[in-house]
Amino acid sequence: MRTEEHSSDSSSEGFDKIVRTNIHDKTLIKRLKLWGLYRAKEREEIRDRLMKYTPVDPKEELTKGTYSFEDLNEAMREILRLDLKAMPDEHINQILRFHGITIQEAQMIGARALKFQRWSKERFAQNKESLFIKHKNSLTNVKYTIVRTRNQELCEELYCRLIAKENDLEELAKSFSEGEEAARGGHIGPVAIEEMGPVVRRLLEVSQVGQTWPPKQIEDWWVILRLDERKEASMDEGTMMEIYRREAEEMIDSIYLQQEAAGTDETVELENSDHVGT
Numbered sequence: 001m002r003t004e005e006h007s008s009d010s011s012s013e014g015f016d017k018i019v020r021t022n023i024h025d026k027t028l029i030k031r032l033k034l035w036g037l038y039r040a041k042e043r044e045e046i047r048d049r050l051m052k053y054t055p056v057d058p059k060e061e062l063t064k065g066t067y068s069f070e071d072l073n074e075a076m077r078e079i080l081r082l083d084l085k086a087m088p089d090e091h092i093n094q095i096l097r098f099h100g101i102t103i104q105e106a107q108m109i110g111a112r113a114l115k116f117q118r119w120s121k122e123r124f125a126q127n128k129e130s131l132f133i134k135h136k137n138s139l140t141n142v143k144y145t146i147v148r149t150r151n152q153e154l155c156e157e158l159y160c161r162l163i164a165k166e167n168d169l170e171e172l173a174k175s176f177s178e179g180e181e182a183a184r185g186g187h188i189g190p191v192a193i194e195e196m197g198p199v200v201r202r203l204l205e206v207s208q209v210g211q212t213w214p215p216k217q218i219e220d221w222w223v224i225l226r227l228d229e230r231k232e233a234s235m236d237e238g239t240m241m242e243i244y245r246r247e248a249e250e251m252i253d254s255i256y257l258q259q260e261a262a263g264t265d266e267t268v269e270l271e272n273s274d275h276v277g278t
Contacts, residue, residue: 042259046252049117058107067114075110082106119125120244132235139233141202143189145169147177148223155215155222162212162224169212170224190231200225 031037047053076082082095096103124131126131147169149155160174161167173186181188193201199218207213207227215222231240 004077023166039256042256045250046259047116050252050255051116053112053115055108055114056111058090058104058111061111067111071114072107072110072231075113076106079109081112087114114249117241120248121241124244124247125240128235128240131243131247132233132240134234135246137205138192138194139239139242140193141190141192141231142227143187143191143203143229145173145186145226145228146181146188146223147173147186148181148218148221149176149178150220150222151213152217152222155224159224164227169224172224173233187228190229 028052029038032041058072061067062072062223070085073084075086080095082092084092087095092103094104099106101109147155148156149158154176158167158172162169162172170185170187173182173184176182177186180230193204196204197218200223203225204227205215207225209227209230212226213224215224217223
């Protein structure tokens with residue numbers, strides 16, 4: 001197994017040393033703030049306290065079946081772009097040097113992420129249905145076609161051509177649209193509907209597939225918009241894990257803001273049993 005080939009020490013001594021570092025040192029705190037890393041440091045400490053994290057030996061966890069090697073590898077791939085199954089040793093070592101870590105520390109990073117995934121699911125799964133409703137729209141993907149121009153009269157003329165069936169929307173986009181989408185015949189997507197501006201998002205949310213909107217002004221643009229496809233979010237495992245992740249990150253942000261408002265780096269809401277995982 002690749003975990004053994006790249007690991008010369010099964011202990012977590014190196015990582016423990018990092019965890020035990022006095023990260024409340026005033027000089028270090030000042031530097032973290034100057035580097036723009038203070039908030040990230042605080043959020044990760046809150047994350048650890050929430051899930052009562054302690055460093056673990058990934059090899060022992062694999063032996064116990066806490067998670068599979070595939071899960072651990074996927075976590076490292078997402079966080080570090082490190083794939084122990086597919087990459088040659090030379091490429092793996094390059095990535096490790098880039099991050100300044102050992103293979104075991106990479107595995108520990110993946111193991112910590114997996115533990116937080118499990119904690120998030122355990123914490124929020126009891127509200128599965130209500131959370132799905134809350135996040136459903138933001139997880140919907142759409143494809144749409146757009147023609148945009150800064151010329152109102154031109155946009156209205158193009159819409160008249162469309163209604164008269166002199167041209168289709170793709171032809172008009174290629175010839176007249178002033179955005180990058182012109183090269184694609186005005187086609188955009190699939191894209192998460194939450195990533196759009198508020199006006200376009202609202203139009204697409206209330207559109208029927210195939211519906212074309214007459215010229216609308218959106219900031220400095222005049223646009224003709226058509227919804228081509230909508231893929232609603234489903235309550236599958238992948239979708240729910242993303243929802244649990246979002247809820248967990250929102251909780252961390254909330255605790256961080258309370259912590260800063262209180263003017264302390266000590267635990268603020270973690271004493272509340274509703275927040276703390278088992």
